[in-house]
Amino acid sequence: MFRNEYVPYKQYNIARLVSNSDNGDLLMKIYEYNFALNDLSLYLDLHPDDMEVYELFKMYTEKENEYVSMYEKKFGPLELNHSDYSCYMWEKGPWPFTGGKVDV
Numbered sequence: 001m002f003r004n005e006y007v008p009y010k011q012y013n014i015a016r017l018v019s020n021s022d023n024g025d026l027l028m029k030i031y032e033y034n035f036a037l038n039d040l041s042l043y044l045d046l047h048p049d050d051m052e053v054y055e056l057f058k059m060y061t062e063k064e065n066e067y068v069s070m071y072e073k074k075f076g077p078l079e080l081n082h083s084d085y086s087c088y089m090w091e092k093g094p095w096p097f098t099g100g101k102v103d104v
Contacts, residue, residue, distance in 0.1 A: 026071040030078070033064035 019025045040057040047053065072078060 023071075023075055026067055026074070029067045030064060030071060033060050033067065036060050037064060 017028060019028050037057065037060050040053060040060065043053055044050065044057060068078060
């Protein structure tokens, strides 16, 4: 995203996070785009006239929305206010206190 920004620390190798489920794969993509959007948003706060980064911001926003839509169609809502469903589905997901877990 920001070329030549990363400066390696000694012999540290970056580990790639890997999910063990379809649910986790989609969540990982959503988290990746969300993280990038937060970074780009901070950059754009300081450089509002940088149209190249703004176009990247718009593209990442579209991609994140696509992944959120795919996730919600397959696994249910990610947030309480996502109510594009015919019934209230928030309580239908796995809960940590009932043995449910989120794979990421």
